[in-house]
Amino acid sequence: MAALSQTRAPIFEALERFRKMRVVPFDVPGHKRGRGNPELTDFLGKQCVGIDVNSMKPLDNLCHPVSVIREAEELAAAAFHASSAFLMVGGTTSAVQSMVLSACKQGDKIILPRNVHRSVINALVLCGAEPVYVNPDVETNLGIALGMKVSQVERAIRENPDAVAILVNNPTYYGICSDLPSIVALAHRHHMLVLADEAHGTHFYFGDHLPVSAMDAGADLASVSMHKSGGSLTQSSFLLAGPGVNPGYVRQIINLTQTTSASYLLLSSLDISRRNLALRGREIFQYVVDLAQYARGEINSIGGYYAYSHELVNHDSIFAFDVTKLAIHTLDIGLAGIEVYDLLRDEYDIQIEFGDIGNVLAYLSIGDRRQDVERLISALAEIRRRYQRDKTGMLTQEYIEPKVIATPQRAFYAEKESLPLRHTAGRVCSEFVMCYPPGIPILAPGEQITVEILDYIEYAKEKGCSMTGPEDPTIQQLNVLKGE
Known part of the structure; x- marks a missing residue:
């Protein structure tokens, strides 16, 4: 195989070659390059449905890649500082589940924060592993769960020395990061794997002055949502592995649940987006950081809102903060985050990522523009003027510590x-x-x-x-x- 070059996009290039071959299709999918479904072709375009094809020799096979997909995975591993990378077309849910299933089997213990995405707990339902929850501290003013303290992880290891793995959010939805390098060092001393849910941390691999990425911290496995901050199509992700992980076994685990009919639209979007980040990522994410910092300053000057940032860092439960996460506390204007979320969508045609009891999150990434941020700032100012009310009686706590009775x-x-x-x-x-x-x-x-x-x-x-x-x-x- 030729030397790796991040200027290459081997899956995309193979699809371009294939498109010019004018192959007559007697295979699936049944729409036959869109001819059988003209309405779909009109909606998506001929070029899109024309490359919605099945696995074949020139295009490789995701279940057992030997050519262009394998090269794309090697390029992804190099770009993300990993030993191995796997292209995932079932979303980061599939990557997270494959990560947990690779590390745990029935009866094994895994140490993890309780504020994990449901995909983590879904994986425990599938494999029968036993969760050992580290209940995070809560930032009482904001009502959000924080990261895992190293001291909490040490206690969990001491009480559960037979645990096989530790899972860490890097970062949380709100941008909170734990001390991942210290947790990795601690886990490896006790012969435990470290898994990182990096669904919201794609940009950590390509940004200056951002929290450390999972692979750079020495984690064993990391699930990375390229479709969130990396620019690929929805449902496309990477699963990354470090040097201590058997990639052949991980591939077997992935193939237990991942489709045998992988979408080449998703695969090519991963390929093209990886190339874009490898070549231009630092410049792109510096722009995103600057945009988020500008928005944060303008929103805080409105009054009543609090767009939080580095000032939260305490080098413990908040070891680092991802400044691209434009999370905004809303309770001081007397509105729950979900109420601000609904007003922005219904009254101002602005769709943000989510609203909870006390916060909203505007997800900023590679496609955002300054004028759109200005529109968000103006809408928030108007919402405060039109809808502000007394906050008495509002719930403030986003995280409630659970009592686990059964696996x-x-x-x-x-x-x-x-x-x-x-x-x-x-x-x-x-x-x-x-x-x-x-x-x-x-x-x-x-x-x-x-x-x-x-x-x-x-x-x-x-x-x-x-x-x-x-x-x-x-x-x-x-x-x-x-x-x-």
Whole structure:
């Protein structure tokens, strides 16, 4: 194989060659380069549906790559400072699950913060591993969960020396980072793997003065959402592996759940986006940092809002902060974050990433423009002027520490019964309840339901949070373990 050059995009180049070959298709997909579905072709365009093709020798095969996909993975590994990289077309959910399934099997213990994305707990349902939760501190003024303290991780290791892995958010949705290098060193001294959920940290690999990336910190596996801050198509991600990981085994794990019909639209978007970041990433993300810092200053000058940044860093539970995350606390204008989220969308045609009980997040990345940020700033100023009210009686706490009674797998598959929401206090939940986004469970299978949690669920519903997870879509009922 030729020497690696980040100017290459081998999957994209192979598709371009294939497009010129005028191959007659007697394979899937059945739309046959769009001819069988003209409405879809008109909507997406001939070029797009023309490369929506099946795996074949000139285009390689994601399940067992030997040519252009393998070269694209090697280029990704080099760009992201990893020993191995895997192209993922099932979203970062698939990457996270493959990461956990590679490290854990039934009965193994894994140390992790409770404020993880549901995909992590989904993986525990699948493999039967036992979570050892490090309950993060909460920033009481903002009501958000923070990172894991090294001292908390040390205590968890001391109490669970048989744990096989530690999972770390790098960063959290709100931009909070734990001391990943110290956690990695600590874990490796105790022969434990370190897994990083880096869904919101793609830019760490290409930015100056940003928190350390998982691979540079020495983590063993990291799931990276290229489609979030990296510019690729939705549902495309990377799974990165360090030198101590067997890439052949990881590939086998990925192939347990990932499709055998990988979309070449997603694969080529990963290829092209990796090339873009490798060649221009530092310049791109410096622009994003500068834009976020400008927006932060303007929003804080409005009054009533707090767009937080580096000043939160305490070198412990907030070891570092990702300044590209434009998270804004809203409670001081008497509005829940979800209320500001809804107003921005419904009244100002501005769609931000999420709103929770006390905060909103405007996700800034490579495609944002100064004029769009100005529009957001103006809208926030007008919302404060038009809708500000007294904040008395508003909930402030975003994170509620759970009590784990059973493993996620046992609770999920156990015999269960459905009860009215308010009748479930004291029982053990057998399903998920979460606001999405961000998709961090309020309740996960195996956790005890408390009055405080029920109050939070009803308050979040009342404020307009999009609640997902339970079998009952109205969340009037919850499934609980029968007899427990």
